[in-house]
Amino acid sequence: MEGTAVTVESVTEVGPSTVALELATPEDFEALPGQFVLLRAAPEGEEVARHYTLSSPTVEETFEITVGVDPDGELAPWLASLEGGETVHVEGPFGTIAYEDDGDVVAIAGGPGIGPAVAIAEAAQRAGHDAAVIYQDDEPAHTERLEALSEAGAAVTVLEADDDEGLESAVDAHLEDGQCYVFGFADFVDQVAETIEAAGGDPDEARIENFG
Structure with missing residues (x-):
């Protein structure tokens, strides 16, 4: 093998x-x-x-x-x-989407994207930077790690899968808080890219990993 x-x-x-x-x-x-x-x-x-x-x-x-x-x-x-x-x-x-301890982060995850999102947020905190996590899923995973991130000062937002308005609001609120990392399936990352643009940001500057 x-x-x-x-x-x-x-x-x-x-x-x-x-x-x-x-x-x-x-x-x-x-x-x-x-x-x-x-x-x-x-x-x-x-x-x-x-x-x-x-x-x-x-x-x-x-x-x-x-x-x-x-x-x-x-x-x-x-x-x-x-x-x-x-x-x-x-x-x-x-993969070229990677965090190198190089500043504050906004990690945006849909479904299985929560794995890399919490990893990047934790790495940022370990390096002395701020982190925000925006996570959309009806059945959240890694809740203990999200709670630990929140207790350590991260802004953590967990949304239900159909809460598009909440996602748009959270992205808009944290858009300027750090480098955006986006992980999830195609529909989700496309929606986040559109939301970033609608909020006045440049989706091409976000580091987006499409899971297919």
């Missing part, structure tokens, strides 16, 4: 149908919040590969990915069933 073999250190439920996998960091692996890896495994004896964005602020010793679990999926249900000690293979990191 291609890629570097890494050990699954732990699997933790972090929300409805959502788990976080903590993986041992391979030698010479350097990645930044916002980047992603290609994970390979063979749940039924046949290799399956999927991309997952990092959801940990660092990759020292271990790093984390957040996995939304579709019960009919080829890989995610198997990953969610692991108990630690298993081996998967990773390639990467990939």
Whole structure:
């Protein structure tokens, strides 16, 4: 199997149908919040590969990915069933959307985009910068980390999936508070880009990762 073999250190439920996998960091692996890896495994004896964005602020010793679990999926249900000690293979990191401890941030997430969003917000706080998180999802994940971010001074807004007015209001309120990072599926990131433009910002200056 291609890629570097890494050990699954732990699997933790972090929300409805959502788990976080903590993986041992391979030698010479350097990645930044916002980047992603290609994970390979063979749940039924046949290799399956999927991309997952990092959801940990660092990759020292271990790093984390957040996995939304579709019960009919080829890989995610198997990953969610692991108990630690298993081996998967990773390639990467990939991607140019990355946070390098370079200022205040506004992390905007829809659905599975919350993983990289909390990672970037945490990295910003660790570097002494301010962070805001705007998150839209009917079944929020990583709520404990969001609460910790809020307690540490981050502006955290959690919205229901159909609250378009609330999303527009939150984006408008925080547009000038830092570099915007946007993570989510196509409809969501397109909506955020339109909202940024309507609020007087330049969507081309936002760092947007479209999950497809």
